[in-house]
Amino acid sequence: MEEYLQQLSESCRHTLVEWLGMEFTAIGEGWLEVRMPVDHRTCRPDGALHGGANMALAETVSGALSSISVPRELRYQVYGIEINGNHIKRASGRYVTGKAFFLHKGRRTHVVQVEIRDEDNTLITVNRVTNMVVEG
Incomplete structure (x- = not known):
């Protein structure tokens, strides 16, 4: 599983994922975690974590989870x-972690829930992402 984290990190070089400081940190059967800093790249002018940064984190971790769950040889x-x-609470600390897990894993669509928590494990944002899986 560690090889997947390395491959995901390498595939995200020179992208928004790298620019926002996201790191793939943990993986398990049917779930994936990504950590993102709460800093000048991800905050609003008032210092609060930007809702758009949270959405980028959710899209990143859910898309990566879907990508690693389809057979590589089929080139999807x-x-x-x-x-x-839904943004629930203001984040505290230096980073947030998004954990994605499947709600539905079909042949052509995946529905993924992403829970974003701060360093205190406080739920900050709940996301639901629908991904389409197509032959590429």
């Missing part, structure tokens, strides 16, 4: 087709 591409989020 994964595209996010819908995302929604």
